[in-house]
Amino acid sequence: xxxxxxxxxxxxxxxxxxxxxxxxxxxxxxxxxxxxxxxxxxxxxxxxxxxxxxxxxxxxxxxxxxxxxxxxxxxxxxxxxxxxxxxxxxxxxxxxxxxxxxxxxxxxxxxxxxxxxxxxxxxxxxxxxxxxxxxxxxxxxxxxxxxxxxxxxxxxxxxxxxxxxxxxxxxxxxxxxxxxxxxxxxxxxxxxxxxxxxxxxxxxxxxxxxxxxxxxxxxxxxxxxxxxxxxxxxxxxxxxxxxxxxxxxxxxxxxxxxxxxxxxxxxxxxxxxxxxxxxxxxxxxxxxxxxxxxxxxxxxxxxxxxxxxxxxxxxxxxxxxxxxxxxxxxxxxxxxxxxxxxxxxxxxxxxxxxxxxxxxxxxxxxxxxxxxxxxxxxxxxxxxxxxxxx
Amino acid sequence: xxxxxxxxxxxxxxxxxxxxxxxxxxxxxxxxxxxxxxxxxxxxxxxxxxxxxxxxxxxxxxxxxxxxxxxxxxxxxxxxxxxxxxxxxxxxxxxxxxxxxxxxxxxxxxxxxxxxxxxxxxxxxxxxxxxxxxx
Ligand code: SF4
Ligand code: SF4
Numbered sequence: 001x002x003x004x005x006x007x008x009x010x011x012x013x014x015x016x017x018x019x020x021x022x023x024x025x026x027x028x029x030x031x032x033x034x035x036x037x038x039x040x041x042x043x044x045x046x047x048x049x050x051x052x053x054x055x056x057x058x059x060x061x062x063x064x065x066x067x068x069x070x071x072x073x074x075x076x077x078x079x080x081x082x083x084x085x086x087x088x089x090x091x092x093x094x095x096x097x098x099x100x101x102x103x104x105x106x107x108x109x110x111x112x113x114x115x116x117x118x119x120x121x122x123x124x125x126x127x128x129x130x131x132x133x134x135x136x137x138x139x140x141x142x143x144x145x146x147x148x149x150x151x152x153x154x155x156x157x158x159x160x161x162x163x164x165x166x167x168x169x170x171x172x173x174x175x176x177x178x179x180x181x182x183x184x185x186x187x188x189x190x191x192x193x194x195x196x197x198x199x200x201x202x203x204x205x206x207x208x209x210x211x212x213x214x215x216x217x218x219x220x221x222x223x224x225x226x227x228x229x230x231x232x233x234x235x236x237x238x239x240x241x242x243x244x245x246x247x248x249x250x251x252x253x254x255x256x257x258x259x260x261x262x263x264x265x266x267x268x269x270x271x272x273x274x275x276x277x278x279x280x281x282x283x284x285x286x287x288x289x290x291x292x293x294x295x296x297x298x299x300x301x302x303x304x305x306x307x308x309x310x311x312x313x314x315x316x317x318x319x320x321x322x323x324x325x326x327x328x329x330x331x332x333x334x335x336x337x338x339x340x341x342x343x344x345x346x347x348x349x350x351x352x353x354x355x356x357x358x359x360x361x362x363x364x365x366x367x368x369x370x371x372x373x374x375x376x377x378x379x380x381x382x383x384x385x386x387x388x389x390x
Numbered sequence: 391x392x393x394x395x396x397x398x399x400x401x402x403x404x405x406x407x408x409x410x411x412x413x414x415x416x417x418x419x420x421x422x423x424x425x426x427x428x429x430x431x432x433x434x435x436x437x438x439x440x441x442x443x444x445x446x447x448x449x450x451x452x453x454x455x456x457x458x459x460x461x462x463x464x465x466x467x468x469x470x471x472x473x474x475x476x477x478x479x480x481x482x483x484x485x486x487x488x489x490x491x492x493x494x495x496x497x498x499x500x501x502x503x504x505x506x507x508x509x510x511x512x513x514x515x516x517x518x519x520x521x522x523x524x525x
Contacts, residue, residue: 099406209410209412218398224400225401
């Protein structure tokens with residue numbers, strides 16, 4: 001296959017993937033740092049490179065509402081947003097997943113206000129972790145591009161039929177220029193295939209009611225069905241990740257394991273920090289410390305089993321959360337990893353950290369210190385802040 | 391005689407709760423009404439404003455003409471009365487819980503006393519007498 005190697009920012013890579021996916025409808029509203037995605041995509045629309053019906057809505061709430069209407073009408077539908085935009089979509093995100101509409105969204109991770117901030121953390125995505133969307137984190141532009149293409153297949157799979165968001169770290173990935181391997185348009189089209197919607201609101205031959213009232217009698221059964229779809233998605237995500245690897249050369253899974261086979265100390269994180277951690281792992285291994293990384297690629301559904309199997313032989317584990325749930329326990333990643341370990345009756349000392357809020361830089365040296373901080377860890381510690389001004 | 395309830399498992403539900411169309415016909419929602427619109431056929435100029443504006447489907451059409459309300463579905467929003475050209479005096483929407491005439495259900499709209507009251511409230515008592523023959 002003829003791959004084209006280009007230099008692209010994360011936003012450009014996402015826009016290119018959208019061009020190649022060529023969705024029927026995009027409804028969006030601009031917001032930093034995601035604005036560029038739709039701005040670039042709109043030039044593709046204007047130049048006739050895609051057949052997409054681009055709807056410029058008056059808010060994110062309207063954008064997601066238009067996406068719901070469009071997807072319910074059987075159209076392959078995409079959008080992009082960030083932070084406050086995602087928060088404004090909140091109400092409709094649940095409706096999209098409840099109606100089982102496979103909308104695919106690019107979310108550029110940015111801190112939720114306030115105080116007002118435009119830089120990266122995961123608070124926007126984590127705030128939607130219970131919204132019934134599949135959540136896929138990307139380490140760099142290449143992964144954002146690859147993930148978005150796979151997300152279409154995953155979301156539309158008949159055993160899943162759930163919306164999916166693919167996230168990139170604001171500015172770090174979205175505005176950072178990187179090497180990107182692009183695949184031919186026709187290969188992407190072949191991979192995603194034709195969209196066969198589960199139902200179609202505009203089919204006058206078979207009129208249907210979408211979004212009817214479900215009270216005490218069946219609401220719970222619908223949630224149970226969504227739960228099952230989420231469970232089903234694990235196999236689908238793995239299968240599609242493997243298939244993607246066979247065709248395009250890079251395999252994907254729920255998590256990525258980096259040098260963990262003989263690792264005594266493992267760090268868990270997601271997004272761009274995984275890249276920084278890989279450098280720290282290399283440097284520490286040269287110093288003789290057996291360290292490794294578990295990168296969570298898919299946060300929803302939560303890959304509890306995979307994580308437990310990956311870390312169960314470690315002496316201790318550090319977990320980095322790039323969002324504050326203000327529970328005073330730990331961030332969402334650490335909390336869920338701990339729950340997974342409890343279910344598996346495994347008691348490994350954990351040191352949870354909160355870092356990088358509002359775009360606070362994270363350096364290789366800091367991550368090396370995190371590894372060193374768990375060297376003699378005897379029991380699980382309460383959450384602490386990394387890189388905060390004391 | 392007892393009938394076995396038709397209970398479905400979560401496995402058997404339609405995806406996303408999608409159901410066949412037209413199910414609102416099974417739910418008689420007229421009971422929500424707080425106002426009752428009353429139509430005076432002889433004053434009606436058949437402009438069909440009320441029919442076009444009714445957010446439900448409570449204004450019936452027969453032989454291409456405006457017909458009686460379907461009180462089983464009319465929610466008493468009063469939009470039809472607002473949209474009816476004021477010069478015609480063809481619709482009035484009055485409160486259904488009128489203590490003087492003890493109307494408290496949708497079929498109360500059929501009560502002649504209630505209709506009379508609606509007519510009187512629409513215009514002056516003098517006009518009501520002339521126009522609608524109210525005593
Ligand atoms: S009151 Fe409202 S619902 Fe009833 S007929 Fe008039 S417009 Fe329709
Ligand atoms: S709006 Fe008034 S005049 Fe026009 S059709 Fe309806 S009742 Fe008759």
